[in-house]
Amino acid sequence: MARMNMVQALNSAMDVMLGRDPRVVILGEDVGYFGGVFRVTDGLQRKYGEHRVLDTPIAEGGIIATAIGMGANGLKPVAEIQFADYIYPGFDQVVSELARLRHRSAGEFHAPVTIRTPCGGGIRGGQTHSQSPEAIFTHVCGIKVVMPSNPYDAKGLLISSIEDEDPVVFFEPKRIYNGPFDGDPHKPALPWSSHPRGEVPDGHYTVPIGRAEIVRAGKDVTVLTYGTMVHVVEAAVRALAIDAEIVDVRTMAPLDVDTLCSSVCKTGRCVVVHEATRFNGYGAELVATVQEHCFWNLEAPVQRVTGWDTPYPHAFEWDYFPGQARIAAALKEVMESA
């Protein structure tokens, strides 16, 4: 066991997989010699050589397309898209090619590509370095969509993603790369070393794709959330006299309906929290799922706490970010309705 932040845990996952499986290759902008702009691939090229860890041209469509070709030729590519905001030039290759290759060829070809990409705001990134586009990818059949909220899950889920024979889009909430963030930008940042999930085994282990986790058990209300918002919700709940059950969704697709809905059926109340924009956001799918499975157990309308339906503003990100106050308001609302 070691203390790792999320960057180190992700690095360790790739280190473990590069060492175990000669088919694994890393590719992306600045990932090789430099080790990535967020240092996630630091030292890997030095250790495994430039045929295993490749710097690429600045061409997200080219990165994903060549990763598909490599995957079809028996490799297990891990492609980094430097910011989720940059993924759109590669969108056609994800949607029309990567996601559907197995289906369209009736299983004869497939490309087990993992696309890692940092997402989310709170880093003064403005509208081009802050987006959370997970919902867009969950709408595409044939890809799995994952977003961890802590170093332990990050490593275990990334290893699962690389080992998976299906394509995975792996979102990394960059605001929590170095420590759990409770949503208050004025407080000094906490390190992962003081968080139980900063304990990460050195070697190989997996966290299964498709399983949510109850990170706080409670009986009053269920909060469904993921990524950075897990920590903001935890802080908001700590500050209130509400016994909330917090579920870290972890895998947006496929969704662990059982864990989510068992919790909501038990508590009878539900708040959905994500950083991404609200309209047709992933929360809409969560709310619909809850409605289908838990309607007769619900004591109150399900609330959503999300980013506003605007581009992520550079100067006003703490007005945009769905922080503790908005979560607390939604929790009170859902507790007070009869």
Place this chain on the structure above:
Amino acid sequence: MTPRSRLHVPSPPARPGQEPDFSYVQISPAGAVNRPDVTASAPDIENLSVELVRVLGDDHRAVGAWNPHLEPAELQVALRHMLLTRLFDDRMQKIQRQGRISFYIKSTGEEAVAVAAGMALQPGDMLFPSYRQQGLHVVRGRNLVDLMCQCLSNTRDMCKGRQMPIMYHWGKGNIFSISGNLATQFPQAVGWAMAAAIKGEDRLAASWIGEGSSAEADFHYAMTFAAVYQAPVILNLVNNQWAISTFQGFAGGEHKTFAQRGPGYGIPGIRVDGNDFLAVYAVTQWAAQRARHGGGPTLIEHVTYRAAAHSTSDDPSRYRPKEEWRSWPLGDPVTRLKEHLISLGEWSEGRHGELHKELDAHVTACWKEAESYGTLTHGPTLDPATMFEDVFKEMPPNLVLQREQMRALRSARPEEERVAPSVAKEG
């Protein structure tokens, strides 16, 4: 000159009712273009991207440094493949017109592009075709019944009813799955070739793109990645002059040849007579040798003409002269190879007629067999529940549930409603 900017909107040299005019096609005499060593540096051979490599002259003799000197027996095999491709296309077009398949795309006039390249490559080389290279399947020995069953979406359909006709794939034959979204296969082929090099395998990839879709970003991705990593890949650009109704000028062909894009990336660009089997074979062989010697990628522009409609949904008489293909200065690839063999004393009109009859009968027999495995309207059909398979390797719970829902709905419906409606005829 008026002191303001104005747009140049390209216009083809001839529209319906006008005389075809191919004076814009720069043609070198057969045998005139030098054949450099496969290790030549890209800047030293830029002339290949402007001139036109041709081996078969107007007198049907093979001349010049690019003559691959194939045995007559090989040429007869080539002719057989090309003629079979053409007869297969003709039959499938008729079948579509009878409403028995929903859609088809012919490769008429472009048979040499696929057949010559296919024959010049090794069986282990991976092919990433676009939708008009059915000749690759023919070269690699694909049973036509398999291709027909795909077009029929029947019980033997390799795609299990998931794809429109002609979107074939063949894992065993090393032919990749056709997407339908254009140009996407081009950078994928580069990735495949990069993986071959990473694994230390002596295999290369080849891909085909139309001149029209070379305007897509994927073309640029492919060229950039291929050049940067010197991937062992052959990038074929099939310039058949027409992208549905849009002539090649709209892809940028008025200003430079498409092959000239190669040198811009540091990749050799070779412009070849795409209707000359020997020239396409020789150029492919050159590019393959270069790639196998660590020389990296080659861009080959096949100058050809789309003699058929874009697809069965297209009516080219609305945008180009009806008989334009008859004026195409590079002729018909099947006729040219046939005449070459005759000039060698290795073929005759009589033998050609016999071959035509034999292959036509073969196509008929294949179609009969294919139909016995079901059509869109008659005979056995696949279980629609198979649509839920292969979305993922293991079926996730939501798909298991949906499959059950669909099955329940089907079994609740009366039998006559379950029969598929007849195929809609396209315009």
